[in-house]
Amino acid sequence: MTKYIFVAGGVMSGIGKGVTVSSIGRILKSKGFNVQAVKIDPYINVDAGTMNPIEHGEVFVTEDGTECDQDIGNYERFLDKNLNTENYLTTGRVYQTVIGRERNLGYNGKCVEVIPHIPQEVILRLNKVAKKSNADFCLVEIGGTVGEYQNLVFLEAARMLRLRHPKDVVFVLVSYLPVPEMIGEMKTKPTQYAVRSLNMAGIQPDIIIARSRYPLDKIRKEKISTFCNVSEKDVISAPDISSIYEIPINFEKDNLGNRILKKVGLKGRQSKLGDWQKLVKTIHSRRQKVIKIGIVGKYFKTGNFTLLDSYVSVIEAIKHACYSFNFKPEIVWLNSEEYEKNPKKILELKQFDGIIVPGGFGKRGVEGKIKAIKFVREHKIPFLGLCFGMQLAVIEFARNVCKLKNATSSEFYITQGKGGQLDKLKSLKNKTIEPVIDIMASQKEKIKMGKYGGTMRLGAYQCKLENKSLAKKAYKQSVVYERHRHRYELNNLYRQALEDRGMKMSGINPETNLVEIIEVKNHPFFLASQFHPEFKSRPLSPHPLFKEFIKACSKKKQKEK
Numbered sequence: 001m002t003k004y005i006f007v008a009g010g011v012m013s014g015i016g017k018g019v020t021v022s023s024i025g026r027i028l029k030s031k032g033f034n035v036q037a038v039k040i041d042p043y044i045n046v047d048a049g050t051m052n053p054i055e056h057g058e059v060f061v062t063e064d065g066t067e068c069d070q071d072i073g074n075y076e077r078f079l080d081k082n083l084n085t086e087n088y089l090t091t092g093r094v095y096q097t098v099i100g101r102e103r104n105l106g107y108n109g110k111c112v113e114v115i116p117h118i119p120q121e122v123i124l125r126l127n128k129v130a131k132k133s134n135a136d137f138c139l140v141e142i143g144g145t146v147g148e149y150q151n152l153v154f155l156e157a158a159r160m161l162r163l164r165h166p167k168d169v170v171f172v173l174v175s176y177l178p179v180p181e182m183i184g185e186m187k188t189k190p191t192q193y194a195v196r197s198l199n200m201a202g203i204q205p206d207i208i209i210a211r212s213r214y215p216l217d218k219i220r221k222e223k224i225s226t227f228c229n230v231s232e233k234d235v236i237s238a239p240d241i242s243s244i245y246e247i248p249i250n251f252e253k254d255n256l257g258n259r260i261l262k263k264v265g266l267k268g269r270q271s272k273l274g275d276w277q278k279l280v281k282t283i284h285s286r287r288q289k290v291i292k293i294g295i296v297g298k299y300f301k302t303g304n305f306t307l308l309d310s311y312v313s314v315i316e317a318i319k320h321a322c323y324s325f326n327f328k329p330e331i332v333w334l335n336s337e338e339y340e341k342n343p344k345k346i347l348e349l350k351q352f353d354g355i356i357v358p359g360g361f362g363k364r365g366v367e368g369k370i371k372a373i374k375f376v377r378e379h380k381i382p383f384l385g386l387c388f389g390m391q392l393a394v395i396e397f398a399r400n401v402c403k404l405k406n407a408t409s410s411e412f413y414i415t416q417g418k419g420g421q422l423d424k425l426k427s428l429k430n431k432t433i434e435p436v437i438d439i440m441a442s443q444k445e446k447i448k449m450g451k452y453g454g455t456m457r458l459g460a461y462q463c464k465l466e467n468k469s470l471a472k473k474a475y476k477q478s479v480v481y482e483r484h485r486h487r488y489e490l491n492n493l494y495r496q497a498l499e500d501r502g503m504k505m506s507g508i509n510p511e512t513n514l515v516e517i518i519e520v521k522n523h524p525f526f527l528a529s530q531f532h533p534e535f536k537s538r539p540l541s542p543h544p545l546f547k548e549f550i551k552a553c554s555k556k557k558q559k560e561k
Helices: 017-031 071-078 093-102 116-134 152-164 188-201 218-228 242-251 256-263 272-282 310-324 336-341 343-351 365-377 386-400 441-448 470-475 490-501 542-558
Strands: 003-009 035-041 089-090 137-142 169-176 205-214 235-239 289-297 325-335 353-356 383-386 408-409 414-416 421-426 434-439 455-463 479-486 488-490 503-509 514-520 526-529
Touching: 003 017, 003 152, 017 035, 017 071, 017 116, 017 137, 017 169, 017 242, 035 071, 035 116, 071 310, 089 093, 116 137, 116 408, 137 152, 152 169, 188 205, 188 218, 188 408, 205 218, 205 514, 218 235, 218 421, 235 242, 242 256, 242 272, 272 310, 272 336, 289 310, 289 365, 289 542, 310 325, 310 542, 325 336, 336 343, 336 365, 343 365, 343 503, 353 365, 353 386, 353 542, 365 383, 365 386, 365 503, 383 386, 383 542, 386 408, 386 434, 386 490, 386 514, 386 526, 414 470, 434 441, 434 490, 455 470, 455 514, 470 503, 470 514, 488 514, 490 503, 526 542
Parallel strands: 003 137, 003 169, 035 089, 035 137, 169 205, 205 235, 289 325, 289 353, 353 383, 383 526, 408 434
Antiparallel strands: 414 421, 434 488, 455 479, 455 503, 503 514, 514 526
């Protein structure tokens, strides 16, 4: 039978459950096991597609088009495998299935209750993932924090599964040990309370991952062991580190992989993490050349704090590409709205080796992004546009090179009217707009009916690359499949006008004639894609477009010396 490892979090959110699952998965894979990973989000949302990225973080998209939590992205990067819709559960999905089954008499007239029917559906789904992939291990991350009401049904599912298969289920608690500055001592009491909350759900953790600013000392290990009823060897130190890719190696210092194998009755095996150790050595190399990248966006400011979760796949893809050349990335966040308030601030872009404009939605901050794109195009600074970044690059080029002053996207002028009517405004300040970016034909009816969740163009689609293009040079092949998440596209009515003035359509979807990649001629590197290449980048196999972009950034830096 498949062995299940459930990972829950204690004390607070954001302490690294996702990278813990990813790292354990990498360790077990290095020992020769077939590993699957599942994320359970305790939201009523059916998927992550309608969530605000500032609140929830990046919406990751799988090959089969599922909009899911960013942790799925980490699983893919660490396991180096594509996951799909079955690897992602939410409260909404589970309840939707159970209610649908009840409506179709699937429960034979029984009274359908939260317990046991919701946990039973969770177990059915986990078994399906394990069986379909013939997994040796299925790692399951339970979102949220123990003690919360929202994830109790998922903890109950884990408890029920262990009751049925006591030798095949392991519980891991990732908990936080604070070090208050005014005290100067690492405190174990919050973790003790987290374990007690887990006990109240009928679960005793087998292993505790102790997250903190500093490594765990013997006194703290003894204390956690005594009060939380686990062996000292099963208290794993997880101090703050500079790179998440160090985590599997740190875990193996405490022999975590073989501790897990022992608990499910398997013999210990040697971990083969040589490629991972080489990667970490590269990351910490002191002889690296620094590549300075600016990301022009708007989904990273919340009050006085800057959050990175909104663009986590972009960040990691930059790192992967830099590491492959033994470069050190320096990433700077640039708020596009500031370029609208203070036009002179745009001059700061000169200091960067390259600029990225990532995905996004809505009109806020758009004019600032367009100004940034115009600046890097005119000053020959390497540029990579992603999804919305491509659309804005087209608008900028149409306005300033093709002289279509009112070039824009119909996204900014489509509103949801009364009674589900689609209102497409034809004028802006009494001037006709030029929708060089327009809504996809397949999306019009969906918006009319108010169907937004899970209805965009999602998942992997074919892209045919043009000869003698930057894109083909990067990929070194003629056809690729990349992941999408959008409703709007380059309007082919304007395509000839754009091409006549020097824009190259270097990637086309052969089925729809949709433009997937654009390039600007006579520029060291100006490329933008309608898809999200960052979703397919892996630490040991960086994405070709990001590699080519970083190579161009390096050449610019070299030329300026």
